[in-house]
Amino acid sequence: EVQLLESGGGLVQPGGSLRLSCVASGFTFKNYAMNWVRQAPGKGPEWVSIISGRSGDGTSYTKYADSVKGRFTISRDDSKNILSLQMNSLRAEDTAIYYCAKCTYRTGCHGLYLESWGQGALVTVSS
């Protein structure tokens, strides 16, 4: 059974930093692209970032929503089955539940087909 467990959420002041982690189990983590999706209070989901599985030359690609580009960094540790999201220069509008979500392919998520989601980690940006 696929399990995704996020951690690292909390209260942070505007301009601060936070690092989210997502521990994956129940599947061969390195073979799948992974995403972060967030949901602000009372709003719909917003796609945040994707990281592909590593290709034959050992590289992964990453993509970001414009709203977080240059401030957030997605990464993965395939040896520990951990997906991470480093969030810097946080703003009030970054307040949301952050979900990690699994694609069905190593190279990406066509049709934003996210077959498994974690339970989410709450990030609150406030002074």
Add this chain to the structure above:
Amino acid sequence: QSVLTQPPSVSAAPGQKVTISCSGSSSNIGSDFVSWYQQIPGTAPKLLIYDNDKRPSGIPDRFSGSKSGTSATLDITGLQTGDEADYYCATWDRSLDTGVFGGGTRLTV
């Protein structure tokens, strides 16, 4: 303002059918598959439909999806009170090179 447009709400009586629409453009729905997610308040979104019209195992055949051009629809037949939730369409936008969700539709049964 979401890239994909959905009606804010729909309602129907138990046992009836409801259709939820999702309108996009040539750079998103028109050029990629569509997924649909169901979200009961307080829980994570759950995959309902992928590749326009396919159901993951465990999803009843009361839920069906279709796509035509730059629009997609989710049909739910034999409505049950347990279907009350928020429904979101999603796809990849090739111009933005990002994932995109619709604004969501609240279903009341």
